[in-house]
Amino acid sequence: xxxxxxxxxxxxxxxxxxxxxxxxxxxxxxxxxxxxxxxxxxxxxxxxxxxxxxxxxxxxxxxxxxxxxxxxxxxxxxxxxxxxxxxxxxxxxxxxxxxxxxxxxxxxxxxxxxxxxxxxxxxxxxxxxxxxxxxxxxxxxxxxxxxxxxxxxxxxxxxxxxxxxxxxxxxxxxxxxxxxxxxxxxxxxxxxxxxxxxxxxxxxxxxxxxxxxxxxxxxxxxxxxxxxxxxxxxxxxxxxxxxxxxxxxxxxxxxxxxxxxxxxxxxxxxxxxxxxxxxxxxxxxxxxxxxxxxxxxxxxx
Amino acid sequence: xxxxxxxxxxxxxxxxxxxxxxxxxxxxxxxxxxxxxxxxxxxxxxxxxxxxxxxxxxxxxxxxxxxxxxxxxxxxxxxxxxxxxxxxxxxxxxxxxxxxxxxxxxxxxxxxxxxxxxxxxxxxxxxxxxxxxxxxxxxxxxxxxxxxxxxxxxxxxxxxxxxxxxxxxxxxxxxxxxxxxxxxxxxxxxxxxxxxxxxxxxxxxxxxxxxxxxxxxxxxxxxxxxxxxxxxxxxxxxxxxxxxxxxxxxxxxxxxxxxxxxxxxxxxxxxxxxxxxxxxxxxxxxxxxxxxxxxxxxxxxxxxxxxxxxxxxxxxxxxxxxxxxxxxxxxxxxxxxxxxxxxxxxxxxxxxxxxxxxxxxxxxxxxxxxxxxxxxxxxxxxxxxxxxxxxxxxxxxxxxxxxxxxxxxxxxxxxxxxxxxxxxx
Numbered sequence: 204x205x206x207x208x209x210x211x212x213x214x215x216x217x218x219x220x221x222x223x224x225x226x227x228x229x230x231x232x233x234x235x236x237x238x239x240x241x242x243x244x245x246x247x248x249x250x251x252x253x254x255x256x257x258x259x260x261x262x263x264x265x266x267x268x269x270x271x272x273x274x275x276x277x278x279x280x281x282x283x284x285x286x287x288x289x290x291x292x293x294x295x296x297x298x299x300x301x302x303x304x305x306x307x308x309x310x311x312x313x314x315x316x317x318x319x320x321x322x323x324x325x326x327x328x329x330x331x332x333x334x335x336x337x338x339x340x341x342x343x344x345x346x347x348x349x350x351x352x353x354x355x356x357x358x359x360x361x362x363x364x365x366x367x368x369x370x371x372x373x374x375x376x377x378x379x380x381x382x383x384x385x386x387x388x389x390x391x392x393x394x395x396x397x398x399x400x401x402x403x404x405x406x407x408x409x410x411x412x413x414x415x416x417x418x419x420x421x422x423x424x425x426x427x428x429x430x431x432x433x434x435x436x437x438x439x440x441x442x443x444x445x446x447x448x449x450x451x452x453x454x455x456x457x458x459x460x461x462x463x464x465x466x467x468x469x470x471x472x473x474x475x476x477x478x479x480x481x482x483x484x485x486x487x488x489x490x491x492x493x494x495x496x497x498x499x500x501x502x503x504x
Numbered sequence: 505x506x507x508x509x510x511x512x513x514x515x516x517x518x519x520x521x522x523x524x525x526x527x528x529x530x531x532x533x534x535x536x537x538x539x540x541x542x543x544x545x546x547x548x549x550x551x552x553x554x555x556x557x558x559x560x561x562x563x564x565x566x567x568x569x570x571x572x573x574x575x576x577x578x579x580x581x582x583x584x585x586x587x588x589x590x591x592x593x594x595x596x597x598x599x600x601x602x603x604x605x606x607x608x609x610x611x612x613x614x615x616x617x618x619x620x621x622x623x624x625x626x627x628x629x630x631x632x633x634x635x636x637x638x639x640x641x642x643x644x645x646x647x648x649x650x651x652x653x654x655x656x657x658x659x660x661x662x663x664x665x666x667x668x669x670x671x672x673x674x675x676x677x678x679x680x681x682x683x684x685x686x687x688x689x690x691x692x693x694x695x696x697x698x699x700x701x702x703x704x705x706x707x708x709x710x711x712x713x714x715x716x717x718x719x720x721x722x723x724x725x726x727x728x729x730x731x732x733x734x735x736x737x738x739x740x741x742x743x744x745x746x747x748x749x750x751x752x753x754x755x756x757x758x759x760x761x762x763x764x765x766x767x768x769x770x771x772x773x774x775x776x777x778x779x780x781x782x783x784x785x786x787x788x789x790x791x792x793x794x795x796x797x798x799x800x801x802x803x804x805x806x807x808x809x810x811x812x813x814x815x816x817x818x819x820x821x822x823x824x825x826x827x828x829x830x831x832x833x834x835x836x837x838x839x840x841x842x843x844x845x846x847x848x849x850x851x852x853x854x855x856x857x858x859x860x861x862x863x864x865x866x867x868x869x870x871x872x873x874x875x876x877x878x879x880x881x882x883x884x885x886x887x888x889x890x891x892x893x894x895x896x897x898x899x900x901x902x903x904x905x906x907x908x909x910x911x912x913x914x915x916x917x918x919x920x921x922x923x924x925x926x927x928x929x
Binding site for chain 2: 269339362453471472
């Protein structure tokens with residue numbers, strides 16, 4: 204044994220230690236993430252009533268064909284697309300702006316970070332419940348907007364009108380996630396070497412030039428990370444839409460794919476179809492994230 | 505420790521272990537109801553005293569999430585031994601063989617004949633499949649209209665004579681009672697009980713000759729004229745019409761008890777009476793509130809009240825034989841206290857004995873509820889009832905909140921119900 208060990212090179216030994224540290228995490232990922240995905244894919248090839256004790260019936264890709272032909276499924280994608288674009292883009296831009304402002308301040312940095320991050324620790328369902336009270340016709344949202352607009356008694360139908368209910372879900376999500384992404388940008392900004400900025404200043408760069416030509420390019424990996432995370436988070440949104448529809452808001456404008464998956468499995472009992480929807484969502488998220496990487500790499504080139 | 509002490513201790517441990525092994529544990533999931541919780545906790549303690557070998561654990565969940573929690577538990581084969589839900593949610597459990605037939609002996613009835621004889625005619629129909637009953641009634645409910653007399657008086661109306669008898673009057677009177685700050689409603693005259701559309705919307709269409717499911721069992725939303733009238737009524741009710749209320753406003757039933765001048769009328773069952781007494785003891789029947797019959801259309805072709813529905817106790821088919829027997833024994837025990845269920849929680853177990861009791865006769869507005877029950881259709885139940893309920897909800901939201909044309913919505917509503925009947929997505 205001692206002889207074998209002696210034969211291993213330093214590199215091999217380091218690699219073995221590396222594997223020893225990585226294997227538990229891989230096993231955890233495999234069990235709790237990869238296995239459910241494989242299981243969902245297998246289930247998506249079957250017809251299965253979630254209440255029935257009968258074994259699943261193999262139908263091949265019929266569930267995917269049914270989804271392709273379903274107007275409801277396409278409407279879900281429309282709702283998801285509108286939500287993702289309207290939420291993820293402002294999230295990335297505003298959190299970058301806020302992070303820049305906070306980092307540029309010499310005092311109260313921690314306070315602003317904490318204040319912004321607070322909504323991120325509130326569970327989505329609780330946040331949606333708080334917002335439901337604010338968006339009630341007699342709630343503070345109508346009062347505040349009417350005060351700002353200098354009008355009285357106008358009901359902005361935050362939960363009733365299709366466009367407004369979309370806007371309301373965006374507002375709730377934006378409020379909940381803004382602090383989280385701002386903190387990531389603050390960490391990214393903190394990682395930019397001050398020596399580079401100082402060199403640029405010595406060369407006569409103005410503040411705007413510094414930001415445009417030094418900060419933004421060096422922040423690109425963080426921006427890419429935030430934009431992919433924001434997109435994936437938004438595509439996975441569920442609790443706000445669920446709670447709003449449970450509280451009487453019209454389902455169609457905010458019937459995002461995840462809500463469709465839930466209703467297909469829990470209300471319609473069709474767990475095979477719901478699994479197919481989950482797989483489609485996973486593939487779309489994967490493809491979009493891959494495209495973002497590619498676009499980013501092309502720009503680098 | 506001496507040898508003698510050790511022997512005594514070992515014996516005691518062995519005995520307690522044997523008792524624990526001999527006990528049957530039964531888990532009971534039900535919806536929240538403060539009045540019933542107090543009563544059932546007492547009954548469980550009494551039951552345990554009489555049957556020390558059975559331990560019943562009662563778990564409550566909010567009524568709007570109970571159905572999904574039970575479904576996910578059953579999907580994972582971890583369902584509770586006993587549960588109750590509304591008829592339309594329970595029926596799929598029967599057809600999918602997830603619950604067992606009633607054990608009339610364990611439940612204390614002796615036979616199926618005696619079991620059926622204990623309840624009003626037809627009350628066990630929603631849980632009878634193939635001539636076999638699968639549930640025991642916890643409650644049978646029909647909704648009438650609860651009316652806040654103070655709100656009526658405040659609007660210059662006499663609640664005893666001016667209450668709405670027709671849906672047309674309902675809209676006019678609700679409009680008179682409604683108070684607004686610009687477009688924002690600060691007091692609603694009446695509002696529906698969203699999203700329980702099977703309970704009130706379907707009977708509204710039936711009054712005009714419409715049918716949810718045709719006589720052939722395959723056609724859906726039969727009688728265009730009736731359904732178009734109902735959809736147009738809801739559109740007129742909502743924010744794009746006369747702005748009298750809608751599903752995004754706070755639940756009318758939850759506000760009513762507190763008499764805060766924010767709701768004039770709402771729909772509910774007899775259990776509401778015990779809840780009003782609980783929430784607001786000073787808000788008294790005949791002085792502060794009263795109950796009037798479910799309205800009908802002026803030109804109704806059928807005199808129907810709101811649909812009646814039941815909550816039935818059911819027993820999990822995957823529980824062991826011992827657990828099933830213990831479960832039916834416990835449920836049977838609960839039915840022995842039907843009068844207490846009515847007196848303390850306002851829950852009618854639909855047995856003739858309760859209807860004949862003084863407790864029932866002297867209960868406020870029992871006569872109104874019974875008269876309505878006599879003209880009430882049974883709520884729709886079938887394999888796809890939860891999906892059909894969702895289709896109706898989407899239709900009402902489309903006309904009321906999205907301001908879509910009733911004729912256009914009628915088409916999608918029919919397609920949706922027919923798809924649900926065929927089991928399609």
